[in-house]
Amino acid sequence: MDETATPQSVLNKVSVDKFLLVLNLPPILKTIDNRSSRDKNKVNLDSIQFSVEGSIVPEISIPNITIPFAGQNLEVTSYSREAYQKNNINFTIDNRFNNYWILWKWLNILNDSKIGLFNQDNLPDPSVIASLHNYQTDMSIFSLDEYNNKIMEFKYHKAFITKLGGIQYHYQQSNQIVSSFEFAYSQLHLEML
Numbered sequence: 024m025d026e027t028a029t030p031q032s033v034l035n036k037v038s039v040d041k042f043l044l045v046l047n048l049p050p051i052l053k054t055i056d057n058r059s060s061r062d063k064n065k066v067n068l069d070s071i072q073f074s075v076e077g078s079i080v081p082e083i084s085i086p087n088i089t090i091p092f093a094g095q096n097l098e099v100t101s102y103s104r105e106a107y108q109k110n111n112i113n114f115t116i117d118n119r120f121n122n123y124w125i126l127w128k129w130l131n132i133l134n135d136s137k138i139g140l141f142n143q144d145n146l147p148d149p150s151v152i153a154s155l156h157n158y159q160t161d162m163s164i165f166s167l168d169e170y171n172n173k174i175m176e177f178k179y180h181k182a183f184i185t186k187l188g189g190i191q192y193h194y195q196q197s198n199q200i201v202s203s204f205e206f207a208y209s210q211l212h213l214e215m216l
Contacts, residue, residue: 041167042075049160051132073122076113109185109207116200126204129184159183173216181209
């Protein structure tokens with residue numbers, strides 16, 4: 024056996040949180056930053072931490088086109104990607120619910136839970152806020168090896184939240200509280216690290 028080889032499989036992990044989510048908040052959330060105290064209308068951008076238990080890398084498809092030719096069929100590429108499926112992230116809720124609160128505020132800006140309108144709180148300059156880049160962002164999920172070194176980066180561009188998962192409290196169990204969120208995005212890029 025090679026003595027320089029990794030002593031265990033990269034996929035054989037003891038810990039369930041071998042993924043790191045790096046999320047650049049969209050500009051619309053940066054306008055309500057409040058680092059000094061807990062406020063029902065603000066978010067604390069310094070407190071974002073996501074311990075990700077897993078994510079599904081979506082199917083990537085570049086379909087073929089069938090062209091009739093000389094009594095036969097010629098298969099060629101379409102040269103275009105189909106739309107990506109939405110992605111779901113499972114994460115551990117921090118002990119102050121800060122990471123859950125930020126996702127809630129993001130979703131609530133897109134459609135207010137009381138009024139049912141976009142940007143009900145009238146955040147700065149609604150004409151600018153309504154543009155796509157103000158509620159979309161880029162995010163990366165890094166997979167980690169058994170030594171917590173980053174080995175692969177999945178970059179999701181122009182992403183925005185579409186669903187926030189429920190919370191199940193289990194006070195008779197010692198498990199941490201987990202939830203999930205779903206997001207849509209326009210592009211996916213992979214990078215080996």
